[in-house]
Amino acid sequence: MPELPEVETVVRDLRPLLVGRRFTSAWAGRLALRKPWKAAWKKRLVGRRVEAVRRRGKWIVLELDDGGRLVIHLGMTGQLTVTSTDEPRKAHTHLRFDLDEPIRQLRFRDVRRFGSATLFPSEEEVEASFTASGLGPEPFGLDPAYWRQRMASTSRCVKAVLLDQGVVAGVGNIYADEALFEARLHPSLIASALGDEAADRLRQAVASVLNRAIEGRGSTIRDYVGGSGLRGAFQNEFRVYGCTGRPCNRCTAVIERVRLAGRSTHYCPQCQKS
DNA sequence: ACAGGATCCTGGGGGC
DNA sequence: TGCCCCCAGGATCCTG
Numbered sequence: 049m050p051e052l053p054e055v056e057t058v059v060r061d062l063r064p065l066l067v068g069r070r071f072t073s074a075w076a077g078r079l080a081l082r083k084p085w086k087a088a089w090k091k092r093l094v095g096r097r098v099e100a101v102r103r104r105g106k107w108i109v110l111e112l113d114d115g116g117r118l119v120i121h122l123g124m125t126g127q128l129t130v131t132s133t134d135e136p137r138k139a140h141t142h143l144r145f146d147l148d149e150p151i152r153q154l155r156f157r158d159v160r161r162f163g164s165a166t167l168f169p170s171e172e173e174v175e176a177s178f179t180a181s182g183l184g185p186e187p188f189g190l191d192p193a194y195w196r197q198r199m200a201s202t203s204r205c206v207k208a209v210l211l212d213q214g215v216v217a218g219v220g221n222i223y224a225d226e227a228l229f230e231a232r233l234h235p236s237l238i239a240s241a242l243g244d245e246a247a248d249r250l251r252q253a254v255a256s257v258l259n260r261a262i263e264g265r266g267s268t269i270r271d272y273v274g275g276s277g278l279r280g281a282f283q284n285e286f287r288v289y290g291c292t293g294r295p296c297n298r299c300t301a302v303i304e305r306v307r308l309a310g311r312s313t314h315y316c317p318q319c320q321k322s
Numbered sequence: 323a324c325a326g327g328a329t330c331c332t333g334g335g336g337g338c
Numbered sequence: 339t340g341c342c343c344c345c346a347g348g349a350t351c352c353t354g
Contacts, residue, residue: 051347082330082349106348124348125332140332160331162348181349204325213349220347269347270334289347310327312345 050122052106052187052218053261054272054280058128059103061275065130066098066110066147066154073146081142082123083164092116092167093145105183105217109174116167117174123162125271130154159271182214187254190216199239199247206242206250207235208309219254222267222289225314227253229288234322235313236306260285288314 050058074093076085093112100111108128110118120128133146133153143156143165156165168174185194198215199206209215210224219227228235231253233246242250261267264282265274269290273279283290287297292305292314301318 054347121348123331124346158331159333160346160348162331164349202324208325211348222347267347272347309325311348 051220054266057266058275063101069147070097075144077142089167125160126158126163184214195251225289227257234320
C-alpha cells in the first residue's frame with residue numbers, strides 16, 4: 049500500500065485532528081493484525097493526550113503525553129482516519145479510539161491485516177525497535193557518500209536495493225519504479241555496477257519523485273485514503289507503474305513489466321537501458 | 323553473509 | 339452465474 053508519500057499525507061492530515069486531543073476510550077477487534085494488540089494497552093491509552101504525530105519511513109508515530117508511543121504501520125491496505133463518531137463502521141475496522149472535543153473517532157481499518165499497531169512505553173523503545181530492524185535513513189538529504197557506498201557494496205539489482213528499508217526508508221514498489229524511470233536506469237542493473245554519477249542521479253530521483261507524490265497527496269490504486277478519508281491523485285502522474293503495454297510518454301516505446309525481487313517491475317525499455 | 327523465495331491475508335478482475 | 343487463477347502501495351522468516 050502506502051509508501052512514504054501516502055504515510056506522510058496521513059500524518060499531515062491527522063496532525064491537526066489529533067494533536068491536543070485525548071483518548072477517552074479504546075476498542076480493538078478480535079482478528080489479529082501483523083502484531084497482536086495487547087489487552088493491557090487499552091488501559092494505558094485511555095486518558096492520554098496526543099502531543100505530536102510524525103512519520104519515520106512508512107511508520108506513523110503518535111506521541112503521547114506520558115511518553116508512550118503508538119506506532120502504526122499501514123501494511124498494504126491500512127487506513128488510519130479520523131471520522132465522526134456516527135460514521136457507519138466499515139468492515140475490517142480493527143481499532144477505534146474515541147477522542148474528546150470535538151467528539152470524533154480515530155479508526156484503523158485494514159482489509160488484508162498486514163498492518164500493525166503497537167504501543168511502546170517510551171521514545172527510547174521505539175528507537176531501539178527501529179534500530180533493531182535495521183531501518184535506514186530518510187530519503188531526503190541523504191549523504192551522497194553513504195548512498196554511493198551502499199550501491200557499491202551489493203550484488204543485488206537496483207530495484208531490490210530501493211525496496212530495502214535498511215538502505216533507505218520509505219520507498220516501495222511504485223516509487224522505486226518511478227524513480228528508476230526518472231533516473232533512466234534499468235531496474236535489473238546490478239547496483240555495484242552503477243557509477244558515481246548514476247548513483248547520484250538515482251538518489252536525487254528518489255527524493256524528487258517522493259516529493260512530487262507528496263504534493264499529489266500520494267497515490268490511490270485501490271484502498272489508500274489520507275487521514276481524512278480523501279484519495280490521492282499522484283496515480284495520474286505515473287510514468288511506468290501500472291503502465292504496461294502503453295507507450296512511454298517520453299519516447300513512445302511500449303512500457304514493459306517483469307518480476308524482480310518478487311515484485312512487479314515496470315520500465316521503459318528505450319529510456320532505461322540495461 | 324547475503325540474496326531470493328515463501329508466507330501472512332482478503333478481495334477484485336479476467337478467462338472460461 | 340460460478341469457479342479458478344493471478345494480482346495487489348509490505349515486512350519478516352526460512353532456505354540454499
